[in-house]
Amino acid sequence: MGCSIWFNLSQLFFFILSFVQLTPSRAQLCPQDQSFALLQFKKQFSFDESASQVCEFRNIIPSYPKLKSWKNGTDCCSWDGVECDWRTGNVIGLDLSCSCLYGTIHPNSTLFLPPYIQRLNLAYNDFVSSPFPSNSFDRFSKLTNLNLSSSGFSGQIPLEISELSNLVSLDLSSNSQLRLEKAGFELLVQNLTQLRELNLDEVNISSVIPRSLLNLTSLTFLSLVSCEFLGEVPDQLFQLPNLKKLDIGFNKALTGHFPEFNSSSPLQSLSLYHINFSGELPDSIGNLKFLNVLSIGSCGLSGQIPPSLGNLTQISSLFLDRNNFIGKVPPSLSNLEQLIVLYLSDNHFEGPIASVFPTMKNLRYLDLGTNNFSGQISSLFANATLQQLVVLSLSYNQLSGTLPSQVNGLSHLRELSLDYNFISGAIPSWMFNLPALESLDLSYNKLTGPINEVQFNSLRYLDLGSNKLYGNIPSSIFQLVNLTYLDLSSNNLSGIVSCNANSLGILILSRNNLSGVTKHCLRKLSRSLLVLDLQKNNFYGNIPNTFTKNCSLETVNLNNNALRGPVPDSLVKCRSLQVLDLGNNKIKDTFPYWLESLSYLHVLILQSNRFYGPITTFMTQFPSIT
Ligand SMILES: *[C@@H]1O[C@H](CO)[C@@H](O)[C@H](O)[C@H]1NC(C)=O
Ligand SMILES: *[C@@H]1O[C@H](CO)[C@@H](O)[C@H](O)[C@H]1NC(C)=O
Ligand SMILES: *[C@@H]1O[C@H](CO)[C@@H](O)[C@H](O)[C@H]1NC(C)=O
Ligand SMILES: *[C@@H]1O[C@H](CO)[C@@H](O)[C@H](O)[C@H]1NC(C)=O
Ligand SMILES: *[C@@H]1O[C@H](CO)[C@@H](O)[C@H](O)[C@H]1NC(C)=O
Ligand SMILES: *[C@@H]1O[C@H](CO)[C@@H](O)[C@H](O)[C@H]1NC(C)=O
Ligand SMILES: *[C@@H]1O[C@H](CO)[C@@H](O)[C@H](O)[C@H]1NC(C)=O
Ligand SMILES: *[C@@H]1O[C@H](CO)[C@@H](O)[C@H](O)[C@H]1NC(C)=O
Ligand SMILES: *[C@@H]1O[C@H](CO)[C@@H](O)[C@H](O)[C@H]1NC(C)=O
Ligand SMILES: *[C@@H]1O[C@H](CO)[C@@H](O)[C@H](O)[C@H]1NC(C)=O
Ligand SMILES: *[C@@H]1O[C@H](CO)[C@@H](O)[C@H](O)[C@H]1NC(C)=O
Ligand SMILES: *[C@@H]1O[C@H](CO)[C@@H](O)[C@H](O)[C@H]1NC(C)=O
Numbered sequence: 001m002g003c004s005i006w007f008n009l010s011q012l013f014f015f016i017l018s019f020v021q022l023t024p025s026r027a028q029l030c031p032q033d034q035s036f037a038l039l040q041f042k043k044q045f046s047f048d049e050s051a052s053q054v055c056e057f058r059n060i061i062p063s064y065p066k067l068k069s070w071k072n073g074t075d076c077c078s079w080d081g082v083e084c085d086w087r088t089g090n091v092i093g094l095d096l097s098c099s100c101l102y103g104t105i106h107p108n109s110t111l112f113l114p115p116y117i118q119r120l121n122l123a124y125n126d127f128v129s130s131p132f133p134s135n136s137f138d139r140f141s142k143l144t145n146l147n148l149s150s151s152g153f154s155g156q157i158p159l160e161i162s163e164l165s166n167l168v169s170l171d172l173s174s175n176s177q178l179r180l181e182k183a184g185f186e187l188l189v190q191n192l193t194q195l196r197e198l199n200l201d202e203v204n205i206s207s208v209i210p211r212s213l214l215n216l217t218s219l220t221f222l223s224l225v226s227c228e229f230l231g232e233v234p235d236q237l238f239q240l241p242n243l244k245k246l247d248i249g250f251n252k253a254l255t256g257h258f259p260e261f262n263s264s265s266p267l268q269s270l271s272l273y274h275i276n277f278s279g280e281l282p283d284s285i286g287n288l289k290f291l292n293v294l295s296i297g298s299c300g301l302s303g304q305i306p307p308s309l310g311n312l313t314q315i316s317s318l319f320l321d322r323n324n325f326i327g328k329v330p331p332s333l334s335n336l337e338q339l340i341v342l343y344l345s346d347n348h349f350e351g352p353i354a355s356v357f358p359t360m361k362n363l364r365y366l367d368l369g370t371n372n373f374s375g376q377i378s379s380l381f382a383n384a385t386l387q388q389l390v391v392l393s394l395s396y397n398q399l400s401g402t403l404p405s406q407v408n409g410l411s412h413l414r415e416l417s418l419d420y421n422f423i424s425g426a427i428p429s430w431m432f433n434l435p436a437l438e439s440l441d442l443s444y445n446k447l448t449g450p451i452n453e454v455q456f457n458s459l460r461y462l463d464l465g466s467n468k469l470y471g472n473i474p475s476s477i478f479q480l481v482n483l484t485y486l487d488l489s490s491n492n493l494s495g496i497v498s499c500n501a502n503s504l505g506i507l508i509l510s511r512n513n514l515s516g517v518t519k520h521c522l523r524k525l526s527r528s529l530l531v532l533d534l535q536k537n538n539f540y541g542n543i544p545n546t547f548t549k550n551c552s553l554e555t556v557n558l559n560n561n562a563l564r565g566p567v568p569d570s571l572v573k574c575r576s577l578q579v580l581d582l583g584n585n586k587i588k589d590t591f592p593y594w595l596e597s598l599s600y601l602h603v604l605i606l607q608s609n610r611f612y613g614p615i616t617t618f619m620t621q622f623p624s625i626t
Helices: 002-022 032-043 049-057 160-165 182-191 210-215 233-239 283-287 308-313 331-335 379-380 405-409 430-435 477-479 518-522 569-573 595-596 617-623
Strands: 082-084 091-095 117-123 144-148 154-156 169-171 177-179 198-199 221-223 245-247 252-258 270-273 293-295 317-319 322-329 341-343 347-351 366-367 371-376 391-393 396-404 416-419 423-428 439-441 446-449 461-463 470-473 483-486 493-497 506-508 530-531 538-542 554-559 562-564 579-581 603-607
Touching: 082 160, 082 617, 182 210, 210 233, 283 308, 317 530, 371 379, 379 405, 405 430, 416 423, 518 538
Parallel strands: 091 117, 117 144, 144 169, 154 177, 169 198, 198 221, 221 245, 245 270, 270 293, 293 317, 317 341, 322 347, 341 366, 347 371, 366 391, 371 396, 391 416, 396 423, 416 439, 423 446, 439 461, 446 470, 461 483, 470 493, 483 506, 506 530, 530 554, 538 562, 554 579, 579 603
Antiparallel strands: 082 091
16 A cells, blocks of 8 residues: 555656656747737738648648637747747747648738748648749748748749758749749759758759759758759769659650669669650669669660669569560569559560569559560469559550459459450459459450349449450449449440440440340430440430430440431430431431531431431531531
8 A cells, every 4th residue: 555655656756857847938928029920921811721622632631721820919839830949939930831821922021921930831822823922031041941832832933042041941842833944943052052852843944954953962852843854864963972862753855864873872762754764774773772662654764674673672662664675574573572563564574474473462553554464364363462452454465364363352453454465264253243443444355255243333444345245234234323434345245235324424335236225225324424336236216315405425326226217306405416426227317407506516427327308508517427
């Protein structure tokens, strides 16, 4: 008992001690003049809470109007987003990112910010194309961090920004109307020698990369995406001694080649997506042992992938897509056990897919499309448990064999694209029961057999076109609530179809033996349908005259069926109609002059029917009429 009291007392004593230590007595409240300046600043804006999604979308904290807590008569150091020096009470930081600020900043009016400020973050607000504040830089010489990312500034960034020579971090990214002239960029990099982080993504600089940038040896983070740079990338840029993240992607006029890398490089993320490089990937890429992200897609590279790439065992995202790589993928790539994203699409890789991926158990996004990979498709899974796959694309290769049963277990799979291969056999029923699948493309293969009843509900996109499928189209397909695209064309499907799925935008059933009475398919088309292609089937009977003013159709192709009767005049309610092909049927009518009122109609095909009566001036309006 006594022991336990002693214990409690000592705890209490300890608690009091730590309370005294951790709570500094802040004698100073926020000085009156600074509080005043902040309230003046607040007066310039309104709050647009609808703008809040931007921050949520980017996975930053949700937006909310921080300035609502700023009230005259209270200590400004307690206001949301305000950071004070606890000794002096001076306002030294303002983090107003994602604060729903809305309003123009007059070029003369930013002086309302307090003078001791070191860190200013106004990112993700909307200053509605305000020009960049220009006359206040001398007052903010203490600034070390300035973040105006995605805040709607426009116009030229004034040269005076280079007076902020204490800046350690500068982020002006995602203000697509901002420009920085060549001289301005040079001054900036000459004078801001302390910079550790520089992000100018989407600022239009349109000049060469100045050599003075190479003097910024403290840089750890450099992002210059989509700045319209020209000319050659200096090798030394990759060798900045502290650089961990370099992104110069989407500068399509930037030329250059890969330099040699040495093992002292701290690079963790290297992104050169969509620039105009040439040459090969050097062996020394394998020296970048801290590399986590390598994004060199659409970059003009050729040659083989060096086996040393397999030394980058930290790598989690690897984009080599849209280049001219040739040869086999080196087996060493199977060392990359941390890989989550692997894009090798649009190259000239060849060889069996079997060997490359057995140990990549974390892989979520795998795109090997548009290459010359060969072998049995099931061999991809032979030794691998690719349980985490979300996207699997093997389109446009030389793969054969039947659909691999291992796909059945992939509970996260959202997109499966195996089109343009030589896959044979039937489509197993589990294929239509994958719980997360949203997009399935098996078109242009050699699949045969009937289409099973579908059970999944999340499917949006289904393309089984250009195979050898036969039998009826199961009506469950048309009950999929989220299906917007359905292509079953160029098979041997037969029977009656009811085409009225609620959400369908595009329905392509052409080149089959569908012979159902048209009223099952055409009587109650969904409002959302834009494209209806039933050509080359055996539809017969009258086209129902049931089009309503909700009709969204842009393309109707009923060519090569056995349709009769008149052209339904309710078609005139489809105000967006652009293409109408009724050719090669048995339609008996006079010329449908009333179509003239459809102002977007530019292709009208009525040939090989039983039209009668005169045709006059009307036809001249059509670029394509037969
Ligand atoms: C704050 O209130 C004081 C009086 O309490 C007043 O003099 C001052 O003008 C107010 N400041 C602002 C910015 O409204
Ligand atoms: C802005 O400041 C400049 C120079 O300080 C001055 O010439 C100009 O008249 C001011 N503009 C407005 C609208 O106050
Ligand atoms: C460069 O920085 C110094 C302070 O370090 C400043 O006095 C000078 O005006 C700046 N130069 C330019 C061109 O901004
Ligand atoms: C700028 O602020 C945004 C929003 O808070 C943040 O995501 C971004 O990382 C900041 N930039 C820098 C360079 O710190
Ligand atoms: C970038 O600036 C250059 C020169 O001022 C201009 O020619 C070009 O059109 C601009 N690019 C964009 C995307 O605005
Ligand atoms: C890099 O810095 C050095 C030393 O400050 C200077 O002499 C040199 O001119 C700078 N180089 C460039 C290209 O600005
Ligand atoms: C890419 O660079 C080559 C020369 O290496 C040049 O011929 C080509 O025009 C460049 N392309 C672009 C889009 O600048
Ligand atoms: C890597 O490069 C740095 C600087 O360029 C150099 O000091 C170092 O010796 C090089 N290391 C190796 C292993 O080549
Ligand atoms: C890097 O890869 C090459 C080729 O695969 C290999 O010979 C070399 O030993 C590897 N280096 C290291 C440090 O793992
Ligand atoms: C695949 O190989 C064939 C025959 O060698 C070639 O014609 C084709 O261009 C190659 N495709 C790709 C994507 O490299
Ligand atoms: C797959 O595993 C089998 C044994 O289970 C082995 O013989 C074969 O070499 C492995 N294939 C690959 C590509 O690792
Ligand atoms: C259908 O789509 C909606 C909207 O994207 C989504 O919320 C819903 O979960 C989807 N339904 C199924 C069964 O996946």
